[in-house]
Amino acid sequence: MSLPDTLLERYRSGDLRALARAITLAEAGLEAARPLLRAAREKSASGAAHRAVVVGVTGSPGSGKSTLTDSLIAALRARGQRVAVLAVDPSSPYSGGAILGDRIRMLRHHADSGVFVRSLASRGALGGLSARTMQVLALMDGAGFDWVILETVGVGQSEVDVAAACDHTLLVLTPAGGDGVQAFKAGIMEIADVIAVNKSDLPGADRTVRELMAAQGLGAHDEHTWMSPIRKTIASKGEGIDTVIAAVEKHRAWLGEEGLQTRRERRAEFEVRSLVQERLLQRARSAAHDLYARVARGELDADAAADTLLTVQA
Numbered sequence: 005m006s007l008p009d010t011l012l013e014r015y016r017s018g019d020l021r022a023l024a025r026a027i028t029l030a031e032a033g034l035e036a037a038r039p040l041l042r043a044a045r046e047k048s049a050s051g052a053a054h055r056a057v058v059v060g061v062t063g064s065p066g067s068g069k070s071t072l073t074d075s076l077i078a079a080l081r082a083r084g085q086r087v088a089v090l091a092v093d094p095s096s097p098y099s100g101g102a103i104l105g106d107r108i109r110m111l112r113h114h115a116d117s118g119v120f121v122r123s124l125a126s127r128g129a130l131g132g133l134s135a136r137t138m139q140v141l142a143l144m145d146g147a148g149f150d151w152v153i154l155e156t157v158g159v160g161q162s163e164v165d166v167a168a169a170c171d172h173t174l175l176v177l178t179p180a181g182g183d184g185v186q187a188f189k190a191g192i193m194e195i196a197d198v199i200a201v202n203k204s205d206l207p208g209a210d211r212t213v214r215e216l217m218a219a220q221g222l223g224a225h226d227e228h229t230w231m232s233p234i235r236k237t238i239a240s241k242g243e244g245i246d247t248v249i250a251a252v253e254k255h256r257a258w259l260g261e262e263g264l265q266t267r268r269e270r271r272a273e274f275e276v277r278s279l280v281q282e283r284l285l286q287r288a289r290s291a292a293h294d295l296y297a298r299v300a301r302g303e304l305d306a307d308a309a310a311d312t313l314l315t316v317q318a
């Protein structure tokens with residue numbers, strides 16, 4: 005039996021070392037990742053029971069995304085659920101849940117650990133998500149976790165991309181400095197399915213919640229509109245976490261099978277489009293320098309140069 009077959013079988017059986025290997029292959033953009041990615045998608049397409057709740061966590065740096073994720077891990081593990089985390093920020097630390105920390109650390113050495121954490125360096129200064137991010141999420145989803153959590157860096161493009169990458173977007177705000185109003189102005193609130201007002205041990209949490217609710221009420225809505233639940237949390241103490249989980253579950257019920265299907269298709273679209281973009285940029289980079297020089301000299305117009313690049317065989 006060839007090595008990739010063995011890896012595929014091990015991945016299919018839920019072996020976490022095989023998952024780690026599969027992720028490494030996908031990150032490197034290697035051919036060998038492709039059968040694994042198809043197997044992952046096949047599995048999650050085979051029914052709701054084989055599918056993870058995929059949650060994207062976004063919000064400004066320092067708002068408490070990592071701390072909240074850590075508390076989510078602990079709360080979900082306490083319910084016996086298995087959790088995979090992808091942090092698009094290598095500086096994010098996870099203890100595997102403060103409460104269950106020691107137990108999880110022990111479990112980690114076990115083949116069927118309940119927590120799997122991986123970080124990816126974000127692409128470029130704007131921190132946008134890449135096709136590779138979608139692929140790692142798909143591999144985690146197909147590996148049999150109950151929840152898959154994506155923590156973004158929370159700046160620039162990643163704040164918008166996250167909605168295309170997940171079933172549910174959790175926006176983390178804080179009472180400090182009119183964070184809620186800022187989010188509203190920046191249009192970030194529109195992509196949030198659930199809002200956590202974290203650090204609600206600090207002054208102004210209730211006012212922030214009221215402001216957010218008022219802002220929500222201003223938008224056009226009817227009885228079918230999803231009004232993102234706003235939940236107060238103290239992530240560092242694990243408070244309010246259960247209400248966040250309940251709000252995500254409520255959103256999942258609201259989306260229904262059809263809504264979830266749409267979200268999965270959106271994820272696939274994001275992945276394919278990112279790959280097309282990457283390949284085209286690669287082609288544009290490797291194009292004969294002469295092509296650009298000719299545009300600069302006015303011998304060729306930019307449209308004609310673009311057409312030329314598109315017809316070049318890769």
Ligand SMILES: Nc1nc2c(ncn2[C@@H]2O[C@H](COP(=O)(O)OP(=O)(O)O)[C@@H](O)[C@H]2O)c(=O)[nH]1
Nearest residue numbers: 065066067068069070071202203237238239240
């Ligand atoms: N007071 C308070 N501090 C918190 C809370 N949650 C997180 N923090 C602190 O806020 C800081 C940033 O948290 P972190 O999770 O790294 O934020 P991230 O950059 O969004 O991932 C850390 O020092 C945390 O201990 C909270 O609920 N209350």
Ligand SMILES: [Mg+2]
Nearest residue numbers: 069070093096
């Ligand atoms: Mg973080």
